[in-house]
Amino acid sequence: MAESKTTNHFRTNLVTADMRSGIDEALKSLDPDAARPEHVMEAVDLALGFSGRTVLSDINVSLRRGSITALIGPTGSGKSTFLRTLNRMNDRVPGFQRTGDVTLEGSSLWASDVDLLALRRRVGMLFQRPNPFPMSIRDNVVAGVKAHRIAKGKQLDVVAEQRLSEVGLWDAVKDRLGDSPFRLSGGQQQLLCLARALAVGPEVLLLDEPTSSLDPIxxxxxxALLKTMAPALTLIVVTHNLGQARRVSHSTMFFYQGKLVEYGPTKQIFSNPQHADTERYVTGRMG
Ligand SMILES: Nc1ncnc2c1ncn2[C@@H]1O[C@H](COP(=O)(O)OP(=O)(O)OP(=O)(O)O)[C@@H](O)[C@H]1O
Ligand SMILES: [Mg+2]
Structure with a gap:
């Protein structure tokens, strides 16, 4: 601690701005991550609604890079609306309204140069119900990889094996890669969709109740997979399963009656919430 104080003191008082920028450049070249901001996404004065009815307002949050954030709250509290805004999935929904901004690495999601396909490669999504494409298991995994020209030809087979192995599905499907995914179990289909989402190398993955239709195993x-995927990836998970929020997330946001009531470390939200509504919800006394 004492050492870093001295360093800060030295840098603020004795080093000129030019020298400091030279030092920062040198540091960046040693460690590319040192230059990246701590927060990968931020919502600023965000308000969301449909056809003149406000669903959420006053959302000001920063999402720490490599963390897992759980979004909790009663049904209709705006969790999915908020989540889907983070990769502009609501933009085309009739009546959707937004004020305020969301940034990814400091740039607005709605900046004029943002390409939607590129944005959704960086901010991927896994839905509540598995949604495999009507194509073979193998082609599902590499669909995005092909579309974004990340790999081609034989490389695609390597990507498919790698990603299916990563989600623990390889052994179950390696002899039927050409089959339809619709004959897989619901859980296997969800794992396939996760493999497909991971294959394009997203920075952020949005998950809307990803396990609500699945068996406990x-x-x-x-x-377990989500926990191993962070810190390489930033994860945001909507869940009604409070045990799941406690088990997997570092931070939790509690939404209620049009507001983000509380956002903090998961441990604190569950053991020492600052708001009475949060306490009622996490102790199961709400509704
Ligand atoms: N496409 C839409 N058109 C109009 N209203 C919508 C639309 N989508 C959501 N809403 C409304 O926005 C509010 C928040 O819905 P949202 O789906 O975000 O809630 P949620 O917290 O995800 O709920 P759940 O836990 O049931 O999934 C609800 O009142 C809902 O009726
Ligand atoms: Mg929802």
Whole structure:
């Protein structure tokens, strides 16, 4: 501690701005991550609604890079609306309204040069119900990889094996890669969709109740996977399963009656919430 104080003192008082920028450049070249801001996404004065009815307002949050954030709150509290705004999935929904901004690495999601496909490669999504494409298991995994020209030809087979192995599905499907995904179990289909989402190398993955339709064993394996995926990836998970929020997330946001009531470390939200509504919800006394 004493050492870093001295360094700060030295840098603020004795080093000129030019020298400081030279030092910063040198530091960046040693460690590219040193230059990256701590927060990967930020919502600033965000308000969301449909057809003149406000769903959420006054959202000001920063999402720490490499963290897992759980979004909790009663049904209709705006969790999915908020989540889907983070990769502009609501933009085309009739009646959707937004004021305020969301940034990714400091740039607005709605800046004029933002390409939607590129944005959704960086901010991927896994839905509540598995949604495999009507194509083979293998082609599902590499669909995005092909579209974004990340790999081609034989490399695609390597990507498919790698990603299916990563989600623990390889052994179950390696002999039927050309088959339809619709004959897989619901849990296997969800793992396939996760493999597909990971294959394009997103920076952020949005998950909307990803295990709510799955059995406890598949749920456990997805939770374990999520934990291994951070810190390489920033994860934001909507869940009604408070145990899941406690088990997997570092931070929790509690939404209620049009507001983000509380956002903090998961441990604190569950053991020492600052608001009475949060306490009622996390102790199961709400509704
Ligand atoms: N496409 C839409 N058109 C109009 N209103 C919508 C639309 N989508 C959501 N809403 C409204 O916005 C509010 C928040 O919905 P949202 O789906 O975000 O809630 P949620 O917290 O995800 O709920 P749940 O836990 O049930 O999934 C609700 O009142 C809902 O009726
Ligand atoms: Mg929802």
């Amino acid at each position: 598949t749920t456990e394996s997805i939770e």
